[in-house]
C-alpha cells in the first residue's frame with residue numbers, strides 16, 4: 001500500500017467516486033493537478049464549489065439553471081399550455097431508436113400536447 005499525505009489520499013478517494021475513474025486514473029489526475037500552477041487548481045476547486053452554490057433545478061422544467069424558474073420558463077412569450085414530449089430518454093437511446101425505426105420516422109416520436 002502506498003503512503004500519501006492526507007490531502008492527496010482524500011483527492012484520490014474523491015476522484016474515484018466519479019464515473020469511469022478507477023484508482024490508477026484517480027492517482028494520475030491527482031499528481032497531474034499537483035504539478036499544475038496553484039491558480040489553475042484553485043479555478044477547478046472554485047468551479048466545483050459553484051456547482052453546489054450557484055446551480056439550481058428549475059421547479060418548472062427541472063433543467064439546471066442559475067435562477068428558479070429558469071430563464072426559458074420565465075420568458076413571457078412562451079406558451080405554458082404547450083408541452084413537448086420527447087420519446088427518447090437519456091440512457092435509452094438504442095431502444096428508443098430501434099422502436100422509432102420500427103414504428104415511424106424520428107420526428108414522429110415528438111408529440112405536442114395542449115393543456116386546457
Ligand SMILES: [Zn+2]
Nearest residue numbers: 058061070073
Ligand atoms: Zn425551466
